[in-house]
Amino acid sequence: MNGSAFGPGEAGSLGLSGLQNLGNTCFMNSALQCLAHTPKLVDYFLEDYGKEINHDNPLGMNGEIALAFGELLRKLWAPGAGPVAPRAFKSKLARFAPQFSGFNQHDSQELLAFLLDGLHEDLNRVKRKPYIEAKDADDRPDAEVADEYWHNHLARNDSIIVDVCQGQYKSTLVCPICRKVSVTFDPFMYLSLPLPSTMMRTMTLTVVNNGINGITQLSPYTISVPKNGKLQDLTRAIGIACSLGVDETLLVAEAYNNMIIRFLEDPSDSLSLIRDADKLVAYRFMKDNRDGPFLVFTNQHMEKKQTDGKSTPNLKAFGVPIVSKYCNMTNGSDLRDLYLKLLNSFQISTEQSLENLDLSNKTERMAEMEGTESPHLSSSMNTVDSSSEGGLEFYITDEKGIVKDSKISMNEPLSINQDLRLLHVLVYWSDKQIQQFDSQLFSPLPEVYKSGFLAKKPQESASLYKCLETFLQEEPLGPEDMWYCPGCKKHRQASKKLDLWRLPEILVIHLKRFQYSRYVKNKLETYVDFPVDNLDLSAYISHKNGKTYQYMLYAISNHYGSMGGGHYTAFVHHGGDQWYDFDDSNVHPISKDKIKSSAAYVLFYRRVVEG
Known part of the structure; x- marks a missing residue:
């Protein structure tokens, strides 16, 4: 118009x-x-x-x-x-x-x-910019150093x-090694605020609780971690979520096709290495059980595979891989007993007590005939037919679960290298065995993040104050943005903290809606609730100087x-x-x-x- x-x-x-x-x-x-x-x-x-x-x-x-x-x-x-x-x-x-x-x-x-x-x-207005060498703060009062930086800035920029x-913020860098602190006061023309949703990532893991009497539960937990965080952030968050005791620890693993493909153990590993489609399991142990070799049990069963109209048997991994500490085992029976004990809480109870007794007697008679001791199993565990005929079979295998030429005999000693860190065991299940356990044990593991393609994702929202708080919170510099520490004389991944020191008459705030990375480009539609008549930044300014800092909105640049x-x-x-x-x-x-x-x-x- x-x-x-x-x-x-x-x-x-x-x-x-x-x-x-x-x-x-x-x-x-x-x-x-x-x-x-x-x-x-x-x-x-x-x-x-x-x-x-x-x-x-x-x-x-x-x-x-x-x-x-x-x-x-x-x-x-x-x-x-x-x-x-x-x-x-x-x-x-x-x-x-x-x-x-x-x-x-x-x-x-x-x-x-x-x-x-x-x-x-x-x-x-400055026609000839003077050369000014920045001085170190040297434990001087912040106000003195800030004014010096600002006057130096105005001497070249007017x-x-x-x-x-233009405003000014305080930038504090701390070396993670020698704890050297560097403080500078830098001018800004506008504030680029991250949206809180871009700083955090939602992840779902399954925690396997190895209790005294076996696995007591498989519990999925959904946690929020820094998007650019490390494994230590994940273990800390999941520890809080599952109320991890001070004498307990977590061993995190990635599962693929119902098998563990790697353990995540370096606390400094970036969480960006974990994809949304990955499946993670956190095994809960007492701290004194972390030393020594671990047993990694992978479950397999026979399924019918249709090929060219023909049905052929095919071995397939299923269920949740089980990890346990290897200790005090002399023969195959000890390994089988440990495994059955771990699964004890998932066994479906039966009222056929006479059959249980018969099976228990049968097991004892077989042990006597083989010249071995009777397995020390609870009465409920004795319902499992653990003989090789229609029962569980155990095989030493490799980390990929492919090699299966070393069947573990119940009455023969286990010859295992104690220096070995991981012992991979394939457990073959019959259909009869599977029916005796709760289906939760065999349910698919959840993905780290499952995006709903059919259901509309609820719109995220955040206040402008929350965006500002996210901007001002301390965070580590990225690996590509290392800081040269004058104390260590080396480049370090320092932590950085920004504080608002001097605010301008006109405050321009940029909301970082566009995400750019090597693989992803997208726009965030987060609704930011911003004040129109009274943006009060008094609580966010480090150097009050007797002033109040209230602002009124007068313009918005929109992108649709x-x-x-x-x-x-x-x-x-x-x-x-x-x-x-x-x-x-x-x-x-x-x-x-x-x-x-x-x-x-x-x-x-x-x-x-x-x-």
């Missing part, structure tokens, strides 16, 4: 001009409308700003970006202006920032970052952008749709409680209660209270 609902020349229509879409330039239009309604910035460019153009700044663009922006802003604020075609500005932008040339869709926040920096350098948009496409618009506050929707050429009023949505991408706040 032409300007707005107001007639040409009416005072209320000033600044309500749209920007024509020149071909996928909605990202640019959205960012420009937010800046074109930024207090003090508007007044600055509507007055004589030309005298502050810095033509000699090697970091600037000879003032051309500032001039192009100023001319465009004046057109937007001209009385009775209709939609403006920003061709001249786009041409200058493409010349100095080739990444924005052409007519592909781009990111409004990336354009804002370039533009704020470019305007600053083009309007920098513009309307610094005046209005998916990665690599979608559409950008801007919502702008324009007097009273009236908001306007700037959608390229079209500008129309929008209700205040409609401005919050999961499309909000960049938020613009102005300070309203000074202490």
Whole structure:
């Protein structure tokens, strides 16, 4: 529409001009409308700003970006202006920032970052930047060091952008080895806040509780861990979830096709190595049982496989692999007894007590005939026919469960190398045996994360304050972002903590909706609940200085749709409680209660209270 609902020349229509879409330039239009309604910035460019153009700044663009922006802003604020075609500005932008040339869709926040920096350098009042060597904090008071950093920054950077948009945060790095602490105070132009959901990952594991009388339960637990965390974060979270005792420990393993394919034991291993489709089992042991070899039992049974219309028998692994400590075993009977004891709690009770007694007598008679001792099994375990005829059979195998040429005899000594860390045993089950146990033992293990393709995922939500808290929490630097520790004289994966120290008059907050990695590119549709009339940051500023820090929202850059496409618009506050929707050429009023949505991408706040 032409300007707005107001007639040409009416005072209320000033600044309500749209920007024509020149071909996928909605990202640019959205960012420009937010800046074109930024207090003090508007007044600055509507007055004589030309005298502050810095033509000699090697970091600037000879003032051309500032001039192009100023001319465009004046057109937007001209009385009775209709939609403006920003061709001249786009041409200058493409010349100095080739990444924005052409007519592909781009990111409004990336354009804002370039533009704020470019305007600053083009309007920098400092003609010759002095060389200043940063001094170490040396245990001096934070306030003294922060002021020193800020004055050094202003000695090289002085513009309307610094005046209005720049703040300062405290950055603390701690070496994990020598505990050297490094504190710096750095300027910022905007805050890029992670969405809490992007920092955490939901994972489901099955905990196998090896009790005194065998496995007492198989319990799935769903936990939240840092997405960039390590195995120690996972074991800590699962330990809390299952109330792990101080004298207990967990052995985490990955299972595939009902077999253990690896144990996860290095606490520093990255959780990114674990995929959503993986299946994890955590075996719970007493701490004194961690030393020495472990027995890894893999269950197998015969199933009918259809091939070319013919039914052929096929051995297949099934159920939950069982891990136990190898101790005090002399022969095959000891190994079988241990295994049956572990499965005791899963055995289906029977009222056929006479059969139980007969089987018990039969077992004792067989033991006497073989010249061995009777197995020390409870009466309930004696219901299992553990003889080779229709019963359990045990085989020494390799870690892949393929080799099965070493059958374990019940009455022969076990010749096992005590230095061996893992002993893999295949347990062959008959159909009769399987029917005597609870089906939970044979149920499929859950995946680490099962995404619902049919059920619609509930929309995630978070408060802006929660996003800020996530941004400010201490976290380790990534392996690709190592810090050179002056104490160790080596690169270390230090922990980093940010604190807000000095807040600007105009606070720009970027919500990190777009995720980029080597394998994944996606957009997060998390709904962020942000304050409109009173964003109070008093509790988040480290250096209070007697001031209050309350802000009012005045503009939003929105992104609708998916990665690599979608559409950008801007919502702008324009007097009273009236908001306007700037959608390229079209500008129309929008209700205040409609401005919050999961499309909000960049938020613009102005300070309203000074202490």
